[in-house]
Amino acid sequence: MTRRTQVAVVGAGPAGLLLAEVLQRQGVESIVVERRDRAYVEARIRAGVLETGTVEMMRRAGAAERLEREGLTHDGIEIAIDGHRRRVDFRGLVGASVTVYGQTEMTKDLGNRRAASGAETLYEALDVSLHDLETKRPRLQFVRDGREDEIEADFIAGCDGFHGACRPSIPAERLGVYERVYPFAWLGIMADCPPPADELIYARHQRGFALCSMRSRSRARHYLQAAPDEDLDQWSADRIWSEIAIRIGDPQGRLLKTAPLIEKSLTPMRSFVCETMRHGRLFLAGDAAHIVPPTGAKGLNLAASDVHYLSQAIVAFYRSGSQAELDAYPARALARVWKAQRFSWWMTTMLHNAGPGEAFQDKIHRAELDYVLGSPAAQTSLAENYVGLPY
Numbered sequence: 001m002t003r004r005t006q007v008a009v010v011g012a013g014p015a016g017l018l019l020a021e022v023l024q025r026q027g028v029e030s031i032v033v034e035r036r037d038r039a040y041v042e043a044r045i046r047a048g049v050l051e052t053g054t055v056e057m058m059r060r061a062g063a064a065e066r067l068e069r070e071g072l073t074h075d076g077i078e079i080a081i082d083g084h085r086r087r088v089d090f091r092g093l094v095g096a097s098v099t100v101y102g103q104t105e106m107t108k109d110l111g112n113r114r115a116a117s118g119a120e121t122l123y124e125a126l127d128v129s130l131h132d133l134e135t136k137r138p139r140l141q142f143v144r145d146g147r148e149d150e151i152e153a154d155f156i157a158g159c160d161g162f163h164g165a166c167r168p169s170i171p172a173e174r175l176g177v178y179e180r181v182y183p184f185a186w187l188g189i190m191a192d193c194p195p196p197a198d199e200l201i202y203a204r205h206q207r208g209f210a211l212c213s214m215r216s217r218s219r220a221r222h223y224l225q226a227a228p229d230e231d232l233d234q235w236s237a238d239r240i241w242s243e244i245a246i247r248i249g250d251p252q253g254r255l256l257k258t259a260p261l262i263e264k265s266l267t268p269m270r271s272f273v274c275e276t277m278r279h280g281r282l283f284l285a286g287d288a289a290h291i292v293p294p295t296g297a298k299g300l301n302l303a304a305s306d307v308h309y310l311s312q313a314i315v316a317f318y319r320s321g322s323q324a325e326l327d328a329y330p331a332r333a334l335a336r337v338w339k340a341q342r343f344s345w346w347m348t349t350m351l352h353n354a355g356p357g358e359a360f361q362d363k364i365h366r367a368e369l370d371y372v373l374g375s376p377a378a379q380t381s382l383a384e385n386y387v388g389l390p391y
C-alpha cells in the first residue's frame with residue numbers, strides 16, 4: 001500500500017513529534033513513522049531542562065498546557081568547586097529562566113496532542129529505508145505488522161536520532177562530519193525523593209563532576225562523572241549516594257535525600273555535528289544531525305530549535321511555492337547548533353576532571369571556573385547561553 005502525505009517524518013522522539021504538530025497547526029499534513037512502540041518512546045528517560053524557546057515551540061504545537069502547569073521555573077543554578085557552592089542568578093543577570101520538565105512528559109503531551117488531532121503516527125515500523133531523495137517524490141519504505149508499506153511525500157524529515165536510518169541514507173562522500181569523544185561518561189540515577197536544592201547543583205570536585213538535577217519536586221535525577229567503561233555493578237546505591245554527597249559538599253548528607261533507585265545508567269559523552277542537514281528533499285533535525293554532551297542541557301533544546309527553522313521553511317514553501325527558506329535551513333540551524341556545541345563543550349571541559357596526565361588542563365579549567373564565579377561578566381555569558389540564545 002502506498003500512502004501519500006506532504007511531510008513524512010521519521011522518528012517520534014521530541015524532534016519528530018514537535019515538527020509534526022507544529023506543521024499540523026499550520027495546515028501542513030504529515031505521517032510520523034517510528035521504530036518503537038508508543039509506550040517505549042514515552043518512557044525513555046533523557047533530558048529535562050527546557051529553554052524558553054522550547055517552551056514556546058510546545059505552545060506552537062498546542063501541547064504546552066500541562067508543561068505550563070507542572071513545569072518548574074528555575075531562575076539560576078548553583079555551582080560547587082570542591083564543595084563550596086555559589087549561585088549563578090540567570091534572572092538577575094539576563095532576565096530569563098529555564099523550565100524543568102521531563103522529556104518523557106513532553107513526548108507524552110505531544111503524543112496525546114497528535115492522537116487527539118487524528119493525525120497518523122505509525123509505531124513499530126521496521127526496516128525503514130529512504131528512496132528517491134533527489135526527486136520531487138521521495139519515498140519511505142518500511143515493514144509494519146509483517147507487511148511492506150510505503151509513504152510518498154513532498155519532503156522527508158529525518159528526526160530519527162543518532163542511530164537512525166536517515167543520516168546514513170546520505171551518500172558518504174557528501175557528509176560533512178565533525179566529532180569529539182570525551183574520555184569520561186555520566187553515571188545517571190533517578191529516585192523518588194526531593195532534590196537537595198530548589199535549583200540544579202553542578203559540582204566540580206577533585207573526585208570528579210557531579211550534577212544534582214530533578215524532574216519534579218519529588219523526583220531527583222543525579223549524575224556522577226565516571227569512566228566510559230565503568231562497571232555499574234560496582235556502584236551500589238549507597239556508594240552512589242555517598243559519592244554525590246561528597247562531590248556537592250554535603251558529606252554528612254544534610255541536604256541530600258535518598259531513596260531506592262528507579263534507574264541507573266551510563267551515558268557516553270560526545271560532540272558531533274553533521275553539517276549536511278539537507279540532501280535533496282531529506283532534511284535532518286535533532287540528534288539525527290548533532291549530539292552534544294549533556295552538561296549544558298542543550299540536546300533536546302537544539303532539536304526544538306531545528307524544528308523552529310525547519311517548520312518555518314516548510315510552511316513558507318507551501319504558502320509561497322518558494323524554496324528559498326528550505327535552501328537556507330541548514331545554515332540557519334547550524335549557526336545555532338555550533339554556538340550550543342561551543343557552550344556544551346565549554347561547560348563539559350570546565351566542570352569535569354580531564355583525567356590522568358592532564359594536570360595542566362585541570363589547572364586551567366579550575367582557574368576558568370574560579371574566574372567565572374568571581375566575574376559578573378563571565379556569569380552573564382554563562383547565563384545567556386544556558387537559558388538559550390534567541391532563534
Ligand SMILES: Cc1cc2nc3c(=O)[nH]c(=O)nc-3n(C[C@H](O)[C@H](O)[C@H](O)COP(=O)(O)OP(=O)(O)OC[C@H]3O[C@@H](n4cnc5c(N)ncnc54)[C@H](O)[C@@H]3O)c2cc1C
Binds near residue numbers: 035047160162296
Ligand atoms: C541516555 C541519554 C541521556 C540524555 N540526557 C540528556 C539531558 O540530560 N539533557 C539534554 O538536554 N539532553 C539529554 N539527552 C539528549 C536528548 O535526549 C536528545 O537530544 C533528544 O532526545 C533529541 O531528540 P530527537 O527527537 O532528535 O531524537 P531521539 O529522542 O533520539 O528520537 C529519535 C526517535 O527516532 C526513532 N528511530 C530511530 N531510528 C529509527 C528508524 N530507523 N526508523 C524509525 N524510527 C527510528 C527512535 O526510536 C526515537 O523515538 C540525552 C540523550 C541520551 C541518549
